[in-house]
Each structure stands twice: as structure tokens, then as C-alpha cells.
Amino acid sequence: xxxxxxxxxxxxxxxxxxxxxxxxxxxxxxxxxxxxxxxxxxxxxxxxxxxxxxxxxxxxxxxxxxxxxxxxxxxxxxxxxxxxxxxxxxxxxxxxxxxxxxxxxxxxxxxxxxxxxxxxxxxxxxxxxxxxxxxxxxxxxxxxxxxxxxxxxxxxxxxxxxxxxxxxxxxxxxxxxxxxxxxxxxxxxxxxxxxxxxxxxxxxxxxxxxxxxxxxxxxxxxxxxxxxxxxxxxxxxxxxxxxxxxxxxxxxxxxxxxxxxxxxxxxxxxxxxx
Numbered sequence: 001x002x003x004x005x006x007x008x009x010x011x012x013x014x015x016x017x018x019x020x021x022x023x024x025x026x027x028x029x030x031x032x033x034x035x036x037x038x039x040x041x042x043x044x045x046x047x048x049x050x051x052x053x054x055x056x057x058x059x060x061x062x063x064x065x066x067x068x069x070x071x072x073x074x075x076x077x078x079x080x081x082x083x084x085x086x087x088x089x090x091x092x093x094x095x096x097x098x099x100x101x102x103x104x105x106x107x108x109x110x111x112x113x114x115x116x117x118x119x120x121x122x123x124x125x126x127x128x129x130x131x132x133x134x135x136x137x138x139x140x141x142x143x144x145x146x147x148x149x150x151x152x153x154x155x156x157x158x159x160x161x162x163x164x165x166x167x168x169x170x171x172x173x174x175x176x177x178x179x180x181x182x183x184x185x186x187x188x189x190x191x192x193x194x195x196x197x198x199x200x201x202x203x204x205x206x207x208x209x210x211x212x213x214x215x216x217x218x219x220x221x222x223x224x225x226x227x228x229x230x231x232x233x234x235x236x237x238x239x240x241x242x243x244x245x246x247x248x249x250x251x252x253x254x255x256x257x258x259x260x261x262x263x264x265x266x267x268x269x270x271x272x273x274x
Contacts, residue, residue: 026249029242030242031048032238032242033242033243034054035051035052036051036053036239040238055240056241056243059237059240060243060247064247067222070136071205071224072251073136074136074204074205074222075200077136077137078143078147078200078201078203079201079204082144082196083193083196083200085144086147086148086154086196087151087155087181087186089148089155090152090154090155091155091181091185094155094162095160108149108152108153109149111149120209120210120212121213127214133215134217134218135220136215138214139222143200144200146207146210147196147200147203155192158189158192159185162185162188167180202255202256208224212224223244227245227248230244
């Protein structure tokens with residue numbers, strides 16, 4: 001065997017080993033979700049569900065569907081609001097070049113460095129005055145503040161790669177800035193739209209800090225709080241917790257697999273200039 005072939009096998013082995021280590025928590029989540037309560041505290045624990053049970057998944061269907069529905073509404077609402085704000089802002093910064101655009105880009109970049117708990121406390125004080133605590137629209141707006149700065153930067157980088165001659169031709173034909181954006185820029189920015197939508201959905205779907213601060217105890221809570229309610233001093237239904245985590249992970253995993261090629265193109269947009 002040649003030296004290059006040996007190196008390739010070693011790298012493949014190391015890659016598989018690291019992948020197995022990173023995916024082991026996912027496997028253990030699935031294993032525990034199928035484990036009976038009486039087998040939960042065995043020492044050593046079973047590496048496979050020897051006596052599998054679907055009791056945890058029945059609990060999910062009985063108790064967690066409202067939380068999943070709320071998370072879906074919040075996720076889709078966050079996606080719509082984020083794209084509606086980030087797409088025109090990115091177009092304006094990339095092509096219209098407004099005064100102060102460079103400062104705005106820096107502010108958006110700095111906004112992503114603010115810890116979520118600080119934003120949560122700020123929103124709490126504002127929502128307390130506006131009466132938006134424990135409301136789904138309030139949480140959608142709060143989650144969007146995490147995604148909009150990232151979305152603007154992605155759209156700015158992507159729209160910068162659109163040839164200026166194409167936009168100039170549209171203006172020559174009488175199209176204004178809004179018509180040019182709607183008819184030309186937005187259809188060509190499909191990869192950026194998918195990328196921003198995916199990250200906005202994932203951030204809102206997995207959010208706990210903002211949800212725990214702004215809607216905890218309300219009539220409509222997301223799935224992250226639904227899982228949290230299972231954990232208490234005298235109530236630790238680990239198979240139900242893990243079953244809920246498995247079910248909650250499926251939408252994000254499926255969407256990520258289906259959209260991965262668009263995400264790769266959207267994230268790398270603008271990285272290479274001619």
C-alpha cells in the first residue's frame with residue numbers, strides 16, 4: 001500500500017471516530033427515549049434498549065403536541081419577519097449605498113455579540129410596559145432580533161454579487177428600486193433566502209432563554225419549555241424527555257438535510273470576488 005493510501009485510510013478512520021463521538025449523544029437520546037423507567041438507573045446502563053418501550057412517545061402525543069404547534073407558529077413567524085426585514089435591508093446596503101451604511105453594517109455585526117440573556121431582560125422591561133409578555137407575537141419579534149442582523153449580512157454579501165448591469169437594465173426599462181428588488185433581486189437571491197430562513201427557524205425553534213423569560217407560564221409555550229416542565233425535583237421522566245427531544249429534533253434535521261446545498265451556496269456568497 002502506498003504512503004498516500006495509508007494516509008487516506010488514517011484520515012478516514014479519524015474522521016469516522018470523531019463523527020461517532022459527536023453523534024453519540026444523539027444515539028443516547030434515542031436509546032433513553034426507548035428505555036423503560038425501571039431500567040433507567042441500571043449500572044452500568046444498557047447500550048441498547050433491551051426492553052424497548054414507546055411510552056415516552058405516547059406521552060409526547062398526549063402532552064407535547066400543543067408545545068410543538070406553538071414552536072412551529074413561532075418558527076414560521078420568525079422566518080417571515082426576518083426575511084421581510086433582512087432582504088430589503090441587504091439590498092439597500094449592497095446596491096443603493098445609503099449614507100451611513102458602513103456604520104449600520106458594523107452595528108449589525110456588533111449586535112450579534114450581545115448575550116441573549118441581556119436582550120431577554122431588555123425585552124422583558126419593554127414588554128412589561130406594552131403588555132406583550134406571554135404572547136406569541138412578542139416572542140416572534142424577540143427571536144427575529146437574533147436572526148435579522150445575520151440575515152442582513154448574508155443578503156448584503158449575496159446581492160453584492162449580482163451584476164450591476166442587470167439592475168441598470170431594469171432601471172432603464174423604467175423599474176424603480178422596489179420593482180427591481182421584487183422582480184429581479186429577490187428571485188435571484190433564492191439561496192440567501194433559504195439560508196436566512198433556515199437559520200431563523202432553527203434559532204427560534206431551539207430558543208430557551210427568550211422563551212423562558214418572556215412567555216414562561218403563558219397559555220402558549222414552545223417545545224423547549226415543554227421539555228423543561230418535565231424536569232423537577234421529584235419528576236424526572238427521562239424517557240419522555242428524550243422522546244420529546246427526538247420528536248423536536250426531527251423537523252430541524254429534515255429541513256437542514258433538504259436545504260443543505262442552498263445553505264452552502266448562501267453562506268459562501270460574496271466570499272470570492274472577480
